[in-house]
Each structure stands twice: as structure tokens, then as C-alpha cells.
Amino acid sequence: MTTSQQVPVADELFEVSVDGAAALVGSRCTGCGTHYFPKSLSCRNPRCETKRVEEVLLGRHGTLYSYTVQGYRPPALFGMDPWTPYAIGLVQLPEGLRVLGMLTGCDLDEIRIGMPLRLLAEPLYRATDGREVLTYKFSPLHEEETS
Amino acid sequence: MRPVYVLGVGAHPWGKFPDKSQLQLAIEALTAALTDARLGWRDLQGLVAASSRFEGGMGWGLHANEVMQAIAENGAPAINVGGGCAAGGIAVHTAATMIASGECEVIAALGAERMPKGFIPRPPGIPDDITDTDYLRWVAIGATNPAYWAIEARRRMHELGTTAETYAQASVLMHDNAVANPLARYRKPITVEDVLASAMVSDPLHLLEICAVSDGAAAIVLGSEAQARRLGVPLVQVAGSAVATGRFGDPAVRIPTISMNADPTVQHTSEVGGAVRAALEAAGMGPGDVDLLEMADNSAWHVLAWPELFGFLEPGQADWMIERGELGIGGKLPVNPSGGFLSFGEATTAQGVLQVCEIVWQLRQQAQGRQVPGARVGLSAVLGLGANGASVVLKS
DSSP: OOOTTEEESSTTSEEEOTTSBEEEEEEEETTTOOEESSOOSSOOOTTOOOOOEEEEEEOSEEEEEEEEEEOSOOOTTSOOSSOOOEEEEEEEOTTSOEEEEEEOSSOGGGOOTTOEEEEEEEEEEEOTTSOEEEEEEEEEOOHHHHO | OOOEEEEEEEEEEEEOOTTSOHHHHHHHHHHHHHHHTTOOGGGOOOEEEEOOSSOOSSSSSOOHHHHHHHHOOOOOOEEEEOOGGGHHHHHHHHHHHHHHTTSOSEEEEEEEEOOOSSSOOOOSSSOSSTTOHHHHIIIIIOOOHHHHHHHHHHHHHHHHOOOHHHHHHHHHHHHHHHTTOTTOSOOOOOOHHHHHHSOEEEETEEGGGBOOBOEEEEEEEEEOHHHHHHHTOOOOEEEEEEEEEOOTTOOSOOTTOSEEOOOTTSOTTHHHHHHHHHHHHHHTOOGGGOSEEEEOOSBHHHHHHHHHHTTSSOTTHHHHHHHTTTTSTTSSSOBOTTOIIIIIOBOGGGHHHHHHHHHHHHHTTOOTTTOOTTOOEEEEEEEETTTEEEEEEEEO
8 A cells, every 4th residue: 555655646547555566457348358457438349338347456467578768758747766767668467458567676688578577566756745656667576476 | 432633732841940830831831732733722622631739829730720711711611630640641531532522623631730849748738647548658657659669669679580770771761762852851861870879769769760750741732533634733643542540459559558458360550550451442452552652650660560560561571671672762662752750750740641742742753863663553651649540542
């Protein structure tokens, strides 16, 4: 859970549990089972006529499908302090989705397509009210964690 | 439906023009197209504008009604079309259908854009919450547009073995093509070494491998066969055109989404692939009939991947073809003889119109210094934010 000293970068985007593990807040279609992130208004499968979605937690684990290293600071809407080049991953989730997210917990030259990842939440910067602003990130899943 | 012909084309050069308003750019391009058609403002029976996302007067964007009110208050119908950067292609398609249906004898499609400097920021006026992924991609990830293209480029390297040098070669080719184009923004030849020495923006894409946001404007005047014959202009026909949106399961990393339901059996970049297929069908043609492509090369990855994704080449084929010069002006499948987004420059909504103008110059054999020998059929392909695609096939 986020403490009173911490705030997520956007409400209803992800949840953090007491042990620091995180999950994305998404939707699942009750008709065809398709998952969505972030939460969706409707199922988007044109062959599905149910169009009823329910909120689910997803994305605790995944594997790296592709990535980039961002070498230039994005426009001001993205807060990051201190600024440093960082990696963005496209992560294949077992729920059938691919999700974009920042990568953390490894050197930029250690990133490999196919590496197993887990989701966590980390501070991006400190807001003007003193609270830390958290986002979700994917971090390499080490072998001892898989057992 | 009756055949549709190109009566005239015109464009303002691409670049940075801080002293010219968007409306001024629009009027200059449309004036050039009307002059090319040997027509006056009084002859215009309709105007379709590719409505801009970034700058504009009445409301939000370039509006055809505003152009008419500024220069020729003749009462003709004005239509404003959205579609992000695909708006130019959608405008040409819309104008063509109004000729084909018999609603108009002479109509123009227009795009004009003034772009912000650097990374394209999020437009204002949308709520800051999870209902807008264009908000989330910035605040939660800091994912710039080049980051999306770079993720595609990195995956291609993994799957097909594309090298950094081959991506650089794609940029070199676009710059070579633009050298002789008086409308292009960058007209200096560069080398693979120049590209690889330029700043790394989003690994593996360097600064010279991503499109340069520019100001620019382009216009095309369309009409019936009777009008084309009456005016005595070179006969170039809109053989087919189409607009499409994305399909469920499309594996493309689509700006500004932050997730996708990727199904490998679904067409990649399906909004463009769908438009290309439908435009070719409307023309009664297949990929093999096309002599040249003018397509949206937002990055070096697009130069290689798009001809493969849309059925013109096999996966991985573009890599060796570019090494052998086969994607160049004298090659088997010339890509972007204009210089493309990478060297001609990118003026978003105006680009889809400019692509069609370039194909017209090519089919009229008027593309001095960059002429594709014997070009008879050309196809445009453009992608717009929010899963919009458009494609136009022209033949002479």
C-alpha cells in the first residue's frame, strides 16, 4: 500500500501491497475473457457481444518483449528526479496483454529480450507538497524469486 | 461512381516559417494547386481541410471554412476532417468521393501545419486521469513518440537481425532522395557514419533516424474526367483511395496507448494496412502493380518495415534490398522519392496531401532530379494518432 507520504502518479492505475509488490488495475471482459489496461469502458473485441467488463488486478509478472533506452528528457508532464537515461520496456503478460512500463533494477546494458520481470512501484520524484510520487515499473525477476 | 482525376497540385516548402501563419501557408499551397490546374478561386466547388491538431484559429485546427472566408467567399461547401496525421490522406479520399459521386465537378483537399519544436507534447483540454492514455504514457512512463518507434525497431533487430547500420542506411536513402527536391527541408546528403554519430534519442534510434517536425502545406485539386480534358492537364487518375481504423489484436505499439492485446495473426499497423489493401482493391490492383511508395517514415524502422507489413516485400527483405539500392529511385521498389518524413520533413496533417502531390509529380514525369523512371502507378500510406489510416493509389 502507498503510505500517506506517497501518492500514485495517477489514481486507479496500480495497487501496491504491504510487501511492496504491485499489480496493475485493469479490466476483464466477462464474455470473451479479454484483459485491458488501464481499466476500459467496454470490451473492444468486435466478435464479442457481451461488452461487460469487470475490474481485475493483473501484470504482477511478465517477460520482456522489446525495449528502448530513452536518452532525452521527455516534456515536463513526465516528472523524474534526479533525471537519468532510463529504459522503457514492452512486457508480455500471461493475461495476453503487452504493457509499456519503465524498467528498473538492472543496468541498461544488462537488458535482454525474453528476460522474466516482476512488477513493483517506485518513486519518480517528490511533489511540491513533499509526498513521493510513485509509478509502476518492471524489474528483473531473479531465479531465487521464481522458486 | 465516376472516375476522378487530378487537376492540379501545389505545396509550400517544408521547414520552419515562424513569420507565416497556418492560414498563410494554406493559402499559398492552395493558390499553387489552383494555378497548376489553370483554375481560379471562383471555380472551386468545395474544399476539404485536413484539420490540424496543433494550431489554428476558429476552434482547434485548420478549417476549410476559415480558408474560404479568408480568400474566396463563394459559398462552396467546406468539410473539415480529423484523423491525426492521417487527416491529409482522409481529406484527399473525402474530396475524391465527392467527385466520384457527382456532387462536385472541381474540389480541393488541403493540409497546412505549423509544428511545435522538439517532442510533440500532449494537446491541452483533456482530463488528467486514467481515461486518457495520452496522459498516462507521459506521467507514468515518459514515453515519447520516438520511444514507441524504437521499441518496434529493437524488436525487429531481435526477430530479423536488422543492424544499426541498416537503419542508418534507411536515413541515408531518404536524405539522398531529398537532395534534388526543392520543397524538402533537408537537402544535404549524409553518410551512415553521420547517422550513427548523431545523438541517440531512443535506443536504437538516433536523431537522424526520426522525423523532423516541420511547418508546411500542400493542396490538390480534383475533378471529373470532363474537367481534366477541358483544362488539358496531364491525365493522372485517382485509381483508388481508402480510409481505415485499427483492428482488435493489432500487435503494433500504437501511440499513445500503454498496452495492446497483441495477436500475431492480426495485421500489424492494421489501420494503414487495411487502408492500403482497400485502396488497391478499389483500383483493381495488387502490390506488384505499384511503381513507387510515398509512406509515412516517422523513423528509419518505418522505411524498412512498412513495405513488408503491407505486402510489398517479405519480412526481412527490405534490409538486403536497401543494401543493394533496390529501395532507391532507380531500384525495384522506390520508397519516398520525395525524401520522406526523415528528410523532406514532417508537417503532420499536411503530409498525407503532400504524399499525393509527390506521386502526381512522379506520374507526370515532372519530379526533376528524383524522377522514378517510367513511373505509372504510385501508392501513398499514412498513419494518424488514434488508429487512423489512409491510402491513395494514383495512375497515369
